[in-house]
Amino acid sequence: MSRKATRIAALLAIALLAALFFFFQDDILGKDQPQKTVAAETAAQPEAPPQTPVEAMVTQATSLRDAISVNGSTVPNEEVAITSEVAGKIISINFREGDYAKAGQVLVQLDDDELQAERKRLVVQRQLNEKIAERLKALYNKEGVSLQEYEVAAAEVEKTEADIALVDAQLRKRVVRAPFAGRLGLRMVSEGSYLSPGTPIVSLVSINPIKLEFDVPEKYSRSIETGGRVDFRLDGKADSFQATVIAKEPNIDPETRTLRFKAQAPNPGGRILPGAFADVKVELEEYAGTILVPTQAIVPELNDKKVFRYENGKAQPVVVTTGIRQERNIQILEGLNAGDTIITTGLLQIQPGAPVRISKLN
Template sequence: MKVKNIVIFLLVGGLIALIAYRIMSNKSQDEKTNQKSGSPKAMSIVNGIVLKPKKFANELTLSGSIDANEQIELRSEVAGIVQGIYFEEGSYVSKGKQLIKVNDIELRAQLAQAKTRQTLASENERRAKLLLQKEAISQEEYDVANAEFESAKSQTQLIQAQIAKTSIVAPFSGKVGLRSISPGTYVTPTTLIAKLVNTNQVKITFSIPEKYASLMKNNAIITFTTAGNKEIFNAKIYALEPAVEQTTRTLQIRAIAENKDGKLLPGTFANIILPLEEQNDAILIPTESIIPIQNGKKVFITENGKAKEVIIETANRTEKEILVTSGLKVGDTLITSGIMAIKEGAPVQLKLIQN
């Protein structure tokens, strides 16, 4: 019985000692926490720059298409058998050169018949005129003879026009592409014969956002490059659409570029650099100083030794900097490092770097 009481006494004493230890331990922890909370905030060491006005040549980078100066699909206006092909595939042809001849034997026979009728009608009109002068026939009878003559003459002219359509000539100088017919092929107005392209000059077609529409002028020079070619080409703006496209809110523009050496191929894309106005007092900041947020972008500046959050609006960018259009002013001290670790109102130790 004595042993049992001793064991119970030891257990109760151990439990009391454990409770006392936990109470003292928690008290010590609270004191440490209070000491920490009462200590001043740690100061962040950051880099920064003082904003100064800079010269900035504002420009747009756009995509456009390269088109031939002139380009058509050669087709026959009349149906018939191809009698002759007078061009080589891929060759250069001059304006007015005959390219295709469609057989016109039947039309020439019709022309001979029409000319015979015209001759007879002409003679009948001449006789009727003489008889009218002698008052041997009425004015009405003469008018009938004259109308028959005019009709026969018109029929002759119509057949001559159809014969002229059997010869396809180049409407402008250029290069003929691959032909899809051979001598003896029966062609119709829907048959594609070949393509004729003038590439001595090429057209550059592109669109710009409507907010830049007022800045575009005729004769302005643009530069562009093409895929796989580092050479920079120049083009001159010569035409602008008179209205903004409502669905895309863009203005379509067309420029023309010389292509004497044939390096620019119609149908390819052009990477266009379009110069806008030059600003002498632009504010440019490093891209790494910007924090994207839900409604835009923000940066931190220093004010009275503390970090201050500023919402900004930006425009074009260069390789390392971006143009700020609102939110910052000349003389502000911008924080450029450690921006993800600081908060609004946090004390900072600034180290100015050369801007």
């Protein structure tokens, strides 16, 4: 066969194979080819992001009282070191350490034998002078003596009475009494010892009511008035105590720029001891109709702060202006309204506009 015939035969064979492929391509490629294409197109579509579970709260308008915490200390209502005004030997001690003493109770008796003897002598002298003055008065009425003689006798009576009053005052100083009711401390003298004027005998402390001293920075001092209330806590005690402001210093301390206040609180049973450290909470100003959110709901940024508000199943960022910060909450001045739903947890896992699911609503 010639080359030309061979080439024509080959072309016819190729054409026949092409026609057979065209008519039987479904059988050759398979009938499920369109299904694979649909599945591939379905797989190419992006899946919806999952919803992040979060906790949220509904904001409400509430009242807020601005407050600061300062350090203070408890002081006794009254405190004095019992001493004697005069010198003398102690002949009796009429108290026990740690006892409660009433106002005017005798605590110490000093030796007064000499003064008692002097008083008896003056009493006898007064009686004698009174008799002399009576006789001279009778004689003067009968013009038996001069007026001057009678007046001298009457003056002697008055002088003796004055001497007795002076001795009585000295005798009273030989008795040391409690100037006010309170708790006695530890005794510093013993019977038989010689007591000099001003020597401490025992301390006397009145602790009901107890007083509280605390310093407030100058910029807050104008918000505190006499009669106001403060709360304070003591180390080792779970209870909170309330005191009433009773006084303040007239001047601001130029070194610390603080103003010292004094308050008092009832202390039945002496639960609060003087000298204790106190954490004092001072309330300043009250704000009505303000919005508070938990501090963990605030997301700080470079130049502002924001919270995430729940809107139609998504977390939308809202820039807010904050005010007073408390231990757990913070005041929102601008950016939120009462009734807004604020996301409080999961803030690190969500992005602006991300879908979220509220698992717990407070």
